[in-house]
Ligand code: SRM
């Protein structure tokens with residue numbers, strides 16, 4: 001018997017291309033939330049219904065509704081924004097949000113804490129500076145990521161343009177967003193609106209595209225549904241390797257769910273990329289599992305049917321075969337910090353932003369300092385794939401002025417952090433994320449402070465070790481590609497994963513289950529000490545853990561949820 005479709009499929013099919021009853025829900029002044037069905041649809045508009053989980057139990061006791069508010073995610077292909085856009089996001093965060101901005105692991109902005117009656121004004125504010133939240137979430141192609149340094153070389157500039165082209169091509173065609181949020185008039189005449197690529201039920205699940213320029217793998221190409229690796233010869237892009245089927249998300253103790261590394265599907269020329277991406281999206285549209293959302297990502301479509309089947313299906317839609325993938329190699333997944341001059345003869349400064357949270361901290365007026373820079377800056381603000389920020393395109397004359405502001409507000413202090421901190425990422429988790437099982441963003445900085453005592457004592461202060469934490473197994477900070485991955489299991493408890501490749505090409509492996517926060521240090525300390533003493537020349541922490549058998553690399557087919565028994 002055929003399995004029934006997941007209920008979200010009907011919500012999409014009956015939504016009239018993402019309209020649903022959103023207008024009614026938004027206009028209902030008696031409640032701070034929206035209907036359950038509409039809350040699935042707002043995701044396609046980049047908007048999530050959330051509640052303040054810090055307040056949940058107190059409000060429950062008082063028999064009050066949850067403290068509802070919304071998160072808005074702004075799509076920024078390639079992460080490049082203007083100072084005007086930065087200032088607007090900063091101002092919207094105060095006017096309608098919780099006074100902070102979050103730079104995400106996928107080069108986007110997020111605002112949290114927006115009340116229902118302020119949603120429309122917030123979207124309109126974002127639109128006023130030529131940005132949008134459409135398709136930042138939902139079962140469609142999301143923000144397209146690429147290296148945020150278009151001025152590192154002409155190749156990087158070309159890659160940014162491709163990211164924008166892919167993003168434009170795969171944006172849903174529906175006018176629902178413009179009607180609902182921007183008051184665009186519905187076209188009269190009853191002509192049916194067509195979604196040429198997605199159709200009425202869009203994709204079975206979210207879809208993510210990135211482009212990498214080796215040797216940097218800052219986009220974490222193997223974590224994404226579709227990746228493109230620029231193949232460069234004599235300073236020019238000759239084509240791209242196409243990777244498919246990466247993904248991080250899983251559920252604890254469900255062996256049928258697990259992260260997957262993307263695999264190389266083939267190679268194509270630059271002019272073929274957009275069409276190939278469309279064909280790959282349509283294969284997933286037609287064959288992805290619409291009965292079970294925990295099994296609906298492209299990684300499972302490929303796992304179930306095989307890469308060869310997938311290639312044939314894509315090729316038959318293209319009408320030509322794909323060439324074989326070309327050799328490539330990556331070095332790291334991190335950002336390059338500090339000042340650098342680009343081929344455009346301008347200066348670019350990469351700042352460390354702890355977990356991407358822009359706010360004024362007690363000892364660091366980060367948000368104020370960046371606002372002051374945005375007021376006078378003539379270049380750009382670029383969001384990296386690691387939750388950091390580049391103040392880009394600064395002229396020789398402007399550099400000392402920007403540098404003065406950086407010093408005045410202490411914005412470069414973070415750059416002298418330990419190698420562990422500079423290579424850390426944490427997802428949002430509590431209090432806004434409805435799925436989190438444990439703290440992440442609010443806890444990782446303190447854990448790193450503890451671990452810094454260990455790395456400093458071991459003489460490893462400046463060694464880059466990639467550490468990533470999430471509050472649940474969904475993998476929003478790509479923790480399964482961390483040399484140290486910490487994944488929330490329950491309040492104050494984390495699974496520890498070890499041994500991912502520094503180049504982002506090998507997943508880590510479960511090392512210990514449900515370790516209490518106060519015991520994480522003692523679990524990691526002996527391994528870090530051993531690493532300091534026994535590592536070979538230039539050996540990375542993750543590679544060391546694998547070479548010495550602290551963990552063995554996970555192989556597809558093995559249960560990712562079982563720890564290695566030593
Ligand atoms: Fe994520 C769901 C935050 C990158 C895998 N993610 C969520 C939600 C929306 C929770 C929800 O569904 O109610 C989180 C909102 C928290 C909040 O309060 O803001 C959330 N994800 C984030 C961000 C903001 C984390 C961050 O701290 O930066 C990232 C936003 C990226 C963006 O700008 O688009 C973010 N999420 C990721 C990544 C990393 C990536 O894509 O490179 C992943 C793993 C890669 C992947 O997709 O496989 C990721 N998020 C998930 C999943 C698991 C998907 C799966 O296939 O199982 C969920 C849950 C879901 O979709 O059901 C999820």
Ligand code: SF4
Nearest residue numbers: 427433436471472476
């Ligand atoms: Fe929330 Fe889990 Fe994603 Fe963290 S990993 S933001 S806890 S869904």
